[in-house]
Amino acid sequence: MHRLGLSKQNSMKVINSFLILSTILIAASCTKYENGPTVSLKTEQARLARTWKVQLAYYSEFTDSPENGDNQTSDWSNFRVNFDKNSAYTISNKSADLSKITTETGAWEFTEDKLKLKTTGIERITEAGTNTLLSETNKTTTWRILKLKRNEFWCWYQNAAAPPWMYFRMIPA
Secondary structure (H helix, E strand, O other): OHHHOOOHHHHHHHHHHHHHHHHHHHHHHOOOOOOOOOOOOOOHHHHHOEEEEEEEEEEEOOOOOHHHOEEOHHHHOOOEEEEOOOOEEEEEEEOOOOOEEEEEEEEEEEEOOOOEEEEEEEEEEEEOOOOOEEEEEEEEEEEEEEEEEOOEEEEEEEOOOOOOEEEEEEEEO
């Protein structure tokens, strides 16, 4: 660096600037989820562990552009999912006419290098007025994570082997 006419102090500034820029570029290229975040100080589990409600819902076979599907946000306004830090989850939902209540409980786990979330549990549908059990089934669902921040969770709710699936943008409840 001295041959280039830079003092030792200036050459250290150049090296430090290069290291900072390199770190930023590497971090930006290492985004785990399609829609971010680029960098997070919290683990995926810490960001997921909370109760979520649906902000936007599309029923779509267009997995690259959910807005081309059927907007069903109002149909999912009662949907809540709680993922706790001990890998348990609870889903609660009411039918659009409020006559049925769906509750699902079980365990969740990250799969495919934390790009997906798998829930395995029991879904119970009861009659709202009488609490009469209408059905009870084992259920396994995959959630393909697109964005996982402390206050945003975007995913494809893959409840069948192939599309159409539900696309959710969720926020803390």
